[in-house]
Amino acid sequence: MSKMLYPPSPVIADKSFLLPNANFKKQAVRVIVSICCFFFVYPLVVLLAVILGCLGVYFGFWLMSTQIGLLTLMLGGAILVTSFAAIYFVLQFQFVRLGREKISHIEITEVEHPVLFDFIRQISREAGTSFPRRIYLSQEVNASVFYIPTFWSMFFPKRRNLVIGAGLINALNITAFKAAMAHEFGHFSQQSLQLGGYIYHVNRLIYSMVRDDERVNGFIEGMEKVNGVLALVAYAADILVKAVMYVMKRLYAYVNRTYMSLSREMEFHADMVGASLAGSNNAITSLVSTEYANAAMNALGDKLNLLFAEGKVSRNVYLNHRSVMLINAKSRSWEVNNGLPLIPDNFSKSFATSRVNYKDQWASHPSLEDRSTSLKALNIEGITDNRSAWELFESPEKVQEEISQLFYAEVDITRATVITPAAFEQFYTGEITRYALPxxxxxxxxxxxxxxxxxxxxxxxxxxxxxxxxxxxxxxxxxxxxxxxxxxxxxxxxxxxxxxxxxxxxxxxxxxxxxxxxxxxxxxxxxxxxxxxxxxxxxxxxxxxxxxNNQDAAIGNQYHSLKLEQQFVEDFLAIAIEIEQIITPFYNHELTVTYITDTLDAMKQQQIPKLKALLTQVLDKQWAAEEKWNSRISAFIKADYVYFSQNSIPPGELKELESVHSNVGFINEEMIALRSILSEVHGKNIEWLFIQFKALLERQLEIPEIRDMVAV
Structure with missing residues (x-):
């Protein structure tokens, strides 16, 4: 590797600050204690629940064998069934199989990117840690360390993998990138990271139990429908299971709060490692650039969604990402160096706008301002290399295009057209201008x-x-x-x-x-x-x-028109909410056919006519003159949808009480048409209201007397 691409590290005589401080050690001890507490309390709770369930089984058999009669047989049978069910609900989570989590990354090799691997190898040497097992690229504005947790990984540490986000590379110069990578190798060096494997297994175990609460409720409801005696006994079993869940939730809170405290200390320590190899200044640049680039990526995601709705996709999302960062930087009057915005030191303070500050026990990372303050206190100055971090990669644009495909992994883009970087930039600036007020x-x-x-x-x-x-x-x-x-x-x-x-x-x-x-x-x-x-x-x-209005009375007419438009938007939203409240239970509950048909009949007689009357008014609006909207709204107004047909219910789905599961019997095309017309027309109404509001504000500035008052 060319030495010119690896910036020299600061010369530091005393590196004792890299040793874990007293608070770091304290939090690590607290996490170990919390994990030990969990593995002590958890088996006791489960054992107690199983013992109580077994006692229920014994009592059920005893009742059925000693007091023979219809009532005792029913009661004893109910106790047997619910006791076995309670034992099952408690024990099933001990055998949760840990499936492999889906990894949406692309692995890269040293053959493909030798300069990058040499760069990272040099960082690992200086940090005194092992080289990553594998290196991946992701689409994110982030970098992270991970490994696939298994049961044995709690006892035998596994080599960790390094994930580098292309959005992060896109935002950093070489020295800031070095600081970011050194930060990750700071995590590589932390033995406390091993505790994360225990936390992972604790959380999977508790989550599997807590999320099954709905199945427990379903079991109780099923027993209640069969017989009141069964329901009474089932409620007793429910109390037992809920008690176990309550203890598990408290354990979850205790274990995770202590781990989050350690996690924040681990971040501070990793920041120090980054500063020791790249300088406090570059570590801070890495942090604020990442925050800024992440905001730009979120804005870009919104625009890519709009373009996809028009049948357009980007071949290289990261060229677009860079455009968003530069356009937004220009609006803030920031300087640009080698295609990257120079973000001011006080940028981190722009996130600290709350008057209320408290220690968030559930935050895994300290605040950006706290991290910047900590790094400034180190006062380690590093040289700055403003070349893009992409120079460490072979054929950067090819890599960017490959990672860009991850943005469209879940959709079909075979019929989409590709938007050029210049066209995207024009689109993005046009969107800014469109929604910018004077x-x-x-x-x-x-x-x-x-x-x-x-x-x-x-x-x-x-x-x-x-x-x-x-x-x-x-x-x-x-x-x-x-x-x-x-x-x-x-x-x-x-x-x-x-x-x-x-x-x-x-x-x-x-x-x-x-x-x-x-x-x-x-x-x-x-x-x-x-x-x-x-x-x-x-x-x-x-x-x-x-x-x-005193300068031009005609302005009053525009205010009046805006008031009418606001009222219309409010009326449409009100009827949309009414309809959504009516149909939402259809998707979440098991309801009787009679209830569904009566509810829909009432809706078709009351809410639907009101909706169609409002949609008729929509057709008179300028935006609805567009063919795709005019034809779609007109078709809905003319349609006589039934939304539900009992004839379409499969015989096995229609139960004794004529209840059906959600979606069964509903005519999906008609339900989708209703919900989409509500949401999309409301969105267009809001957009049209804004256009009228902006036009009013611009019209006010055209009044000659006002124009003389201000320099527009």
Missing amino acids: AVYLGFYDGRNIDLKGWDMDEISQETRLRTFDEIYNESNGQLYNKIRRNQADLEILHAIRTGKIQVNTFDFDGKKFGADKAATLAAALEDEIEEQELLLKELDKEGFVLF
Whole structure:
């Protein structure tokens, strides 16, 4: 390998910071104790449940043999059946077979990519760890270490595999990539990672038991239908099984909370390994670039879905990913070096917007800000090589195209057309422009619409106290809606702390520490603050209307049209929700034929006519003039769907009480047509409402007097 592609590591005299600290050791001990506790308590609980079940079996036989009679035979038989069932439900999980998990990665070899393998081998040497058993590429913006857990792997460690996400490679320069790989080799060196195998088996065992709760309920319901005596005895067995499940859930919480605490310490330690080989600066760059690239990949995924709906696919998703990152970086006025955005150091702080901070016991990773702070404290400076990490690969574009196929693994793309990188970039910038509101409003309307419900525009227009454009549309007011949303999110957190859904002893609010018992008081104060902010936002909306309407009375007509459109969207959503609430039980429950037919008859007489009346109005809207929408909506209006036919039920599915399982007897094409017309037309209604709202905001800025006030 060319030495020029492997950046030299920082010279560090004292590497004692790489040794596990006291908190790391403490958390490791806690995990070991929790695992030992599980393997001590679990057999005892199962044994006790089995003993109680066996006692039930014994009592059932005794009752049937000593007190012969119809009642005792029924009761004894019921006790026998339910006792055996309880023993079965408890014991079946001891023999859960661990199937192999599907791995959606592509293995690469040293023959294919010798430079990359030499690069990774050098990192493993410097980190003092073994080379990976295998190396895979995935489509993700991530890197990870894994192995296939087996029973014996709990006692005999297996060599670990390395997975490198193509999205991660796409976002990093060579030194940041080195930091990311060194971080993973930090995990390779951690003996505590072996504990993950135990946690895996504990979770599989508990999950298999807990998820079977539905089968237990089904058994009770079945017994109840047969005989009331059977149901009574079955409930007793149900209490036994539920008690076991309760203990298992508590054990699950205990074991996993302790492991998550260790996991966070393992991440801090792996970060230190990354910094020791690449520098704190490059380790931080790796973290923030990964976060940024992940957000870009999520945005890209949404756009790829839209394109696929139009029959278009991308041959190289990672060229598109790079375009999204660069376009978004340009909108933030970030510099670009060698095709990669230079992300500012304070980028991590943009994620820390909550006023409520608490130690999340279920988080596997520390926050980005905490990790950056920890790395800065090390103060290890490494050189920076701004060349793309793709230079470590042979034929990067070929690799990118191969990994890109994973995005379409679950769909048929044989008839799709390929969109070029330039066409994708044009499409993406067009989508941004399409949904961008005029910047001169300074974000005041971003993410929302004006709530015009209850507005008396004639009365509001008589308002004599006028604010200027700058008094309404300034930086402070532009952030008002975002502040409301953040406060609402914080309010949910406070309520979760108050009710115990988030279990913490203390938390920080606005930088001050409080006990959990203060969550209710703070929540009440925050509710008042949100109410004041919402009132202010409504007043500013009205004052904006007065400002523009006084300059051009025709603006009032557009506001009135927007109000009517909002009401229409609300009406359509209301009827869609009504229908969804009616048909959802059909998919989740076993219902009688009489109930289904009566419910559908009522829906066809009440909700469906209302829906068709609204759809008739939709046909008058501009977006519905498009042929595919006009013909589809018209066809639904004309159709007389029955949705369910008793004649289509297979004889074996129709039971004594004429109950049928979900989907049986339903005419799928008609049910799908109903549900899709509800969701898709609602989506188009929302989109059309936004288009009208944006047109209104742009029209306001065309008023000559307003144009003179601001530099548009």
